[in-house]
Amino acid sequence: MIRVLLADDEHLIRGAIATLLGLEPDIEVVAQVARGDLVAQAVRDHWPDVIVLDIEMPGMDGLTVAETLPGHAVLMLSSFGRPGYLRRALA
Known part of the structure; x- marks a missing residue:
């Protein structure tokens, strides 16, 4: 099982991605956050x-969060x- 955390401030985008990933039998969305400063927790x-x-x-x-x-x-x-x-994302 692949555990995924989604971080996106757009509720509709985040929800749509979570729904699509939820259709995959080997993927589980374990958390969703709308702010970058909530990702680490x-x-x-x-x-x-x-x-x-x-x-x-x-x-x-997101770039700062990734760092x-x-x-x-x-x-x-x-x-x-x-x-x-x-x-910056590729770095």
Whole structure:
């Protein structure tokens, strides 16, 4: 079972992703948060295998959150095509 934490400030987007992932028999969404500054606590509470982060969130942006989670598998989501975001996300 792959345990996933979703972090996105857009409730409809977060809910849609959770619903789609919930259709997969080997994926479980173990937590959802709407603010970047809530991710670290959710990681400690739920021990996800994969953390899905939106780049732009209140509290702390997804890029900064990812920098605080070394050793964790992170998938970044964004509707922004800014080259600086891409370079920073890949780093």
